[in-house]
Amino acid sequence: MPNLSTRITTLNDGGSDGWEVFYAARRLVAQGVRVTELTIGEHETRTDPAILGAMHSAALAGHTGYADIPGIPALREEIARRVFQRTGVPTGSENVIVTPGGQAALFAAHVATCNPGVTALHIDPFYATYRGTIRAAGAVPHAVDTRPETGFLPDPERVAQAARDTRAASLLINTPNNPTGAVYPRATLDGLAQTARAQDFWVISDEVYDTQVWQGAHLSIRALPGMAERTLVVGSLSKSHAMTGSRIGWIVGPPSAIARLYDLSVTTTYGVPGYIQDGALFALRQGMAAETAVAAPFRRRRQIATDILGAQHAIAMVPSGGAMYLFLDVRATGLSGVDFANALLDAHRIAVMPGESFGACAAGFVRVAMTVPDANFDRALRRLCAFGAELARARKAAAR
Ligand code: PMP
Numbered sequence: 001m002p003n004l005s006t007r008i009t010t011l012n013d014g015g016s017d018g019w020e021v022f023y024a025a026r027r028l029v030a031q032g033v034r035v036t037e038l039t040i041g042e043h044e045t046r047t048d049p050a051i052l053g054a055m056h057s058a059a060l061a062g063h064t065g066y067a068d069i070p071g072i073p074a075l076r077e078e079i080a081r082r083v084f085q086r087t088g089v090p091t092g093s094e095n096v097i098v099t100p101g102g103q104a105a106l107f108a109a110h111v112a113t114c115n116p117g118v119t120a121l122h123i124d125p126f127y128a129t130y131r132g133t134i135r136a137a138g139a140v141p142h143a144v145d146t147r148p149e150t151g152f153l154p155d156p157e158r159v160a161q162a163a164r165d166t167r168a169a170s171l172l173i174n175t176p177n178n179p180t181g182a183v184y185p186r187a188t189l190d191g192l193a194q195t196a197r198a199q200d201f202w203v204i205s206d207e208v209y210d211t212q213v214w215q216g217a218h219l220s221i222r223a224l225p226g227m228a229e230r231t232l233v234v235g236s237l238s239k240s241h242a243m244t245g246s247r248i249g250w251i252v253g254p255p256s257a258i259a260r261l262y263d264l265s266v267t268t269t270y271g272v273p274g275y276i277q278d279g280a281l282f283a284l285r286q287g288m289a290a291e292t293a294v295a296a297p298f299r300r301r302r303q304i305a306t307d308i309l310g311a312q313h314a315i316a317m318v319p320s321g322g323a324m325y326l327f328l329d330v331r332a333t334g335l336s337g338v339d340f341a342n343a344l345l346d347a348h349r350i351a352v353m354p355g356e357s358f359g360a361c362a363a364g365f366v367r368v369a370m371t372v373p374d375a376n377f378d379r380a381l382r383r384l385c386a387f388g389a390e391l392a393r394a395r396k397a398a399a400r
Contacts, residue, residue, distance in 0.1 A: 011132045018354035019128075021341040025351030036350045036380040038368045041178060041324055043242040043294065051241065051283045058278035067274035070262045071098025071250070075281045079235070079250050082284060086210070087223040094255040097262060098280075100272050102208045102236030102249040103129060108264050109232040110137035110170065112257055113202040119166035123154045124359035127178045127206070134172070142166050145361050148318065148329065152180040152361070156191025163199045170202040171195075176209040176218065179358045179367040180327045181320020183216045193224040203231045208249070211240040211291040214302050215321040222252070229254050239324065240291045241283045248272055248280045298324045301370040301377050308381050314389035324370050327355070328384075331364040333391035341366055344387055350380045 022039045029035050070076065076093035083091045099105040106129070114120050116138040122130050124143040134141040144162045146152040159171060173192065175184040184192075196203050203221055210218045222231040236249030251261060265271060283290070305326050309317040316329040330340045337354035344350050355365030368384070370377060 007135065007138065011135050013131060018338045018341070018357035021338065021345060021351060021354060024342075025345060028345075028349070034349060035345070036372060036376055038350065038352050038370070038372065038377075038380060040353075040371075041239065041369055042244050042371060043297075043324075044371050044373065045242055045294075045297075047241070047243050047246065048283070048290070050286075051243070051279050054282035055246075055275045055279035058275040063274035063278055065274065067271045067277060069265050069271040070258070071096065071272065072274065072277045072281070075277045075284075078281055078284045079252070083220075083233070083235075083252050086218075087220045089220075089223050089228055091252060095252050095258060097251050097258050097265065098272050098277060099249050099251060099265070100269050101247040102206065102234050102238060103133070104247075104269060105234040105236070105249045105251045106130070106133045106172075106204070106206065107136055108261055108268075109204045109234060109251055109253075110134050110139055110172075111264055112232065112253075112261055113170045113204065114139035115169065119168040120170045120172065121159065121162055121166070121168045121201075122172040123174070125152060125177075125179055125355065125362035125365075126172075126359050127174060128357055130172060139169070142168065143359060143361075147361065148365075151319065152177065152182045152327075153184060153188050154192065156188065156195050159192060160195040160199065163195060163201055168199075168201055170204055172204045172206065173221065174206040174209075176212055176322025178209065178323050179325055179353070179355070179362060179365075180318055181323050181325055182318075183213055183218060183321030184221075185216065186219055189219055189221045189224060193221055193227050196230055197226050201230070203227065204234065205231055206234045208234060208236040208239050209323040210235070211288075212295045212298055212324055213322040214299055218322070232257060237280055237283060240294060241280075242294050243280070243283065246276050246279065248276055297374070298370050301374060302326070304374060304378050305368075305370070305381055308378070308385060312385050312389060314392045315385050318365070326368040326370065327362075328352075328366050328368060329364065330366055330388055332395075333388050334395040335391065337362065337364055337366050340388075340391075343391075344384060348380075348383045348387060350384060352384070 076096040120139040131141040232253040237243040318327040353367040355362030
């Protein structure tokens with residue numbers, strides 16, 4: 001066989017990144033073992049049947065041929081309206097391209113902004129696909145570190161330094177954040193925007209969790225002065241409408257960038273199925289109440305978690321503002337995130353994601369997806385805390 005391209009063979013960092021815990025849990029489940037899976041970011045409920053009904057009707061009505069490549073006009077308009085309502089930034093369908101999910105949007109946004117071999121900045125901790133996505137687009141990922149003491153918020157000064165050092169073409173941010181739950185406050189976004197303007201780079205703003213905000217308010221960096229012309233916002237219906245499997249999302253950006261992204265869609269995805277787009281249009285037209293209902297279980301469980309974690313000292317919760325995860329500090333146990341997650345799976349059949357899966361800055365943490373029914377979630381979290389306390393006690397005793 002001839003060699004495969006370096007680009008595809010070096011997409012992944014290589015080595016262990018903690019995903020073994022996830023696969024070990026899946027293997028146990030396949031063997032019939034009961035495991036409480038608090039791993040991936042997917043609702044335990046399925047897509048609203050009414051949305052599926054809209055897809056079904058659209059398909060039966062014949063919307064099964066090639067659909068408009070940048071998205072059907074009505075959906076682009078609806079997305080533009082949604083974005084305008086939430087951000088106040090004038091937005092029309094010329095600012096919108098529909099993509100098969102936020103993931104495809106992340107890839108397309110990097111292709112649009114990064115020449116081959118240039119640096120694309122991202123923040124550590126990060127959503128697990130980020131570095132591979134940047135490489136897939138032909139750019140070189142460069143992480144800017146954050147710290148638990150400052151709530152994992154990016155320091156604009158460090159971003160500015162990294163951008164200067166690497167002459168970066170883009171910065172990828174994510175608020176509300178996966179995995180940390182951080183919701184970037186205005187001061188952070190102002191600082192990042194100022195850096196982006198001063199050093200003339202693009203901001204790719206991943207806002208797929210914008211309907212899951214528990215504290216504070218979601219602010220889009222695109223709404224800050226001078227940013228609409230240098231920001232590509234990534235959106236998706238996966239999290240807001242429990243539509244992960246429908247693969248539908250978008251990019252919002254300057255019309256000239258959207259026109260070029262059209263060229264990319266022609267050569268890659270050739271658009272998104274028309275009946276899926278009709279379903280998405282139906283979903284968005286349900287308005288905010290439907291999104292609030294989808295987010296409600298996570299809001300409730302975050303409160304359950306706050307109460308449980310507040311009553312003990314072994315495990316600290318990163319004070320998060322949004323998204324469907326808890327980010328827990330397990331360093332008092334003396335274990336790494338990977339070791340803690342493995343031990344928890346072995347001892348209690350509870351699966352969580354090691355922080356290490358999301359970057360070096362997340363070492364010693366675990367991410368808990370709030371994606372099982374309340375009673376199971378409550379039980380699993382109490383077990384996790386008790387397990388953490390046992391380990392911390394044993395560690396202290398051994399040190400004496
Ligand atoms: N960004 C973040 C931060 C995510 O967590 C996810 C999904 N887990 C995505 C993007 C991609 O979502 P999708 O492709 O399903 O829209």
